[in-house]
Amino acid sequence: MDIRSFLTTLVFLFFTQFFVAQKSYNALVYEGNKKFDAKDYNAATGKYLEAISEKSGNYTAHYNLGNSLYKSKKYEEASAEYQRSIGLTKSKYEKAAALYNLGNISMQSNNPEKAADFYKQSLKQDPYNEAVRKNYEIAKLKDKEKKEQQKQKNNGKGGGKDQKDQDQSGKGNQKKNDQNGQGDQQKGDSQGKPNQPKKQENKIPEEAENTILRDIENRERETARRILNKRANSMPQSNEKDW
16 A cells, blocks of 8 residues: 555545544533433433533533533532633634623522623623623622621621720729728728718609609599590591502
């Protein structure tokens, strides 16, 4: 066999193997898509992994694998596949799709700030995609709410600390006052002159006080009787609300 025939045979075998591998890759991706549509995400993941083993440097299998992992709630693994897929394509729309799903993963992970960044990157690749723009606005709003809640939480902790410090200060002052009072009492005892309560000036005589109290009680009883009689004869007025 001459050199020309040998080279021709090699080229033929190479392309034959290439087309067989391509056919196998496409078939595996197709089978994976069917499993995905049937919501059998674990089986879909298996098919996409087989496709990648046949042809690892292709965007579609990695991107679709990311989707099946996402649906299985395996967000870290899905994120890694989306990141790989971005590096395997030059298409702006394919990059935008992967970035969009990375944003969705960040939202699922309660990280709206990071999600907004991914959506923003996606919009740079596909500026007229309204679904991405809508999610971008939602992520920014969620991020703002989250930061405000954290700020209020931090302020609440600070207020609690201030109150605690104030309580401790008050406790210290009370203790100090108690000690002072005890010292004054001991001083009075030691001198044979215990502290006496200060006399009240202009105190009302007990008999006059009792007379005033009885008079107030009689007036209150008469007032209550008039109110009860009035309520017994009155009808509540209609008070319809004007919505």
